[in-house]
Amino acid sequence: MHRFALLLAALLAGPALAGEPISPRFNADPSPHAFKGGYYLYATDDASNSGTYWDSTTWRLYTSKDLKTWKDGGAFLGVSVFKWAKPDAKAWAPEAAYRNGKYYFYAPVGGDKIGVAVADRPEGPFHDAIGAPLVDKARDANAGAEPIDPQVLIDDDGQAYMVFGTRVPKIVKLGADMKSLAGPIQDIAVTGFPSDDPKKKYGEAPFLHKRQGVYYFSFSTGWPGQIVYATSKSPMGPYAYRGVVLDYLKISTNHQAILQDKGKTWFFYHDALLPGGGSHRRSIAIEPLSYAPDGSILEVRPKPP
Ligand code: FUB
Numbered sequence: 001m002h003r004f005a006l007l008l009a010a011l012l013a014g015p016a017l018a019g020e021p022i023s024p025r026f027n028a029d030p031s032p033h034a035f036k037g038g039y040y041l042y043a044t045d046d047a048s049n050s051g052t053y054w055d056s057t058t059w060r061l062y063t064s065k066d067l068k069t070w071k072d073g074g075a076f077l078g079v080s081v082f083k084w085a086k087p088d089a090k091a092w093a094p095e096a097a098y099r100n101g102k103y104y105f106y107a108p109v110g111g112d113k114i115g116v117a118v119a120d121r122p123e124g125p126f127h128d129a130i131g132a133p134l135v136d137k138a139r140d141a142n143a144g145a146e147p148i149d150p151q152v153l154i155d156d157d158g159q160a161y162m163v164f165g166t167r168v169p170k171i172v173k174l175g176a177d178m179k180s181l182a183g184p185i186q187d188i189a190v191t192g193f194p195s196d197d198p199k200k201k202y203g204e205a206p207f208l209h210k211r212q213g214v215y216y217f218s219f220s221t222g223w224p225g226q227i228v229y230a231t232s233k234s235p236m237g238p239y240a241y242r243g244v245v246l247d248y249l250k251i252s253t254n255h256q257a258i259l260q261d262k263g264k265t266w267f268f269y270h271d272a273l274l275p276g277g278g279s280h281r282r283s284i285a286i287e288p289l290s291y292a293p294d295g296s297i298l299e300v301r302p303k304p305p
Pocket residue numbers: 028029044054092093148149204205253254255
């Protein structure tokens with residue numbers, strides 16, 4: 001093949017399953033990471049919920065070598081890892097992070113607390129890192145009405161930030177140990193929402209990533225919601241609204257994650273993609289994410305399933 005054609009093919013190459021569910025099993029709330037030379041995708045386990053509510057008590061792990069085929073690692077962790085959690089506490093959108101040889105797992109437990117677990121390997125076994133919630137609505141000032149959907153960004157200077165929350169987005173600095181709060185929980189200000197669309201506001205699923213010195217804050221606008229984004233020169237904000245990343249889906253929740261790896265950016269989301277799918281039976285899929293020359297995110301338009 002001509003060298004240019006080869007280069008083009010390489011540039012266009014993406015997950016073979018782009019736009020298709022990564023698994024025949026229902027799953028949601030993707031948290032993808034490049035760990036140890038492979039890919040680890042932590043998820044909410046929709047296949048084990050009642051089908052009428054997000055009441056699963058376990059999280060699911062998928063692994064891949066190439067983002068194309070995914071191996072189901074099973075229900076690798078449940079809320080029972082946190083002895084302070086009620087046995088039927090809901091296990092919602094998880095997150096993971098790596099630092100200093102340890103893997104940290106952050107997860108909403110029961111809708112009012114965030115737990116942190118730690119392991120020597122990305123697949124675990126994880127154990128409760130501190131024996132108490134990392135964030136607790138009843139304990140922590142400004143934790144918000146529903147401290148859920150944690151996501152962590154470790155900045156270039158080593159400072160880790162955790163964002164979370166519904167209706168009002170929250171941000172807090174994490175200690176270097178990744179299992180303590182290193183400052184007050186603050187609201188994230190987002191300015192410049194389009195005045196002609198009252199539905200454009202913060203809902204849930206906060207996600208911070210950094211590109212070329214700019215902090216991108218993406219989130220769902222509500223129930224149902226679009227994934228939109230705003231940018232700032234500071235992780236703490238304020239953020240200026242920029243536009244839509246993913247339009248409304250067929251389901252009541254929209255929840256994204258962005259993976260930057262080897263010079264490429266991948267957009268993970270969930271939708272009702274499998275037979276029998278719906279708002280409580282979601283499926284994770286992947287699309288490439290691209291930017292315009294001015295740094296704007298180009299809207300992701302998945303192929304209809
Ligand atoms: O999976 C339960 C909840 O649905 C998550 O916490 C939200 O982000 C939404 O995706």
